[in-house]
Amino acid sequence: MESHRILLADDEPAVIRAVTQLLDGKFEIVASVDNGQSLIEDASRLDPDLLVLDISMPMMNGIEATRHLKKVGSRAKVIFVTVHEDRDFIEAAFSAGALGYVLKPRLATDLLPAIREVLQDHTFVSSPICMEEARKSGRPDPILEAARSNL
Secondary structure, X not given: OOOOXXXXXXXXXXXXXXXXXXXXXXOEEEEEEOOHHHHHHHHHHHXXXXXXXXXXXXXXXXXXXXXXXXXXXXXXXXXXXXXXXXXXXXXXXXXXXXXXEEEHHHHHHHHHHHHHHHHOOOOEEOOOHHHHHHHHOOOOOHHHHHHHOOO
């Protein structure tokens, strides 16, 4: 097990279970929470190395919680795990301070590579199908390119 400490935040118990199984034996999961307010409280108390969180959560969404944590000086790196493929969400996530953006349908294939990249201060973005098509046609997506170059 690596010494990196991870806090999970998602209001879907199935996602927490899936992420926990993927990370079991590889990283230390210090806590899992189901809302943005608990995320802020536990992140402040536990000082994890990495936050793996959803955007859409009760009490406070993940983007707002990330902005708050960064504002108060949290050193935790952030990876969003979400269903939102919309460019506005991707842009907002990176603007808030995230380094990773993993789509839930790609959780099994993308989460571990995302964690490894983000822990090295690199960015990682799951490529939505519509954006893959843009790349195949030779037109790189500006949001993905900006995210990859550390917004």
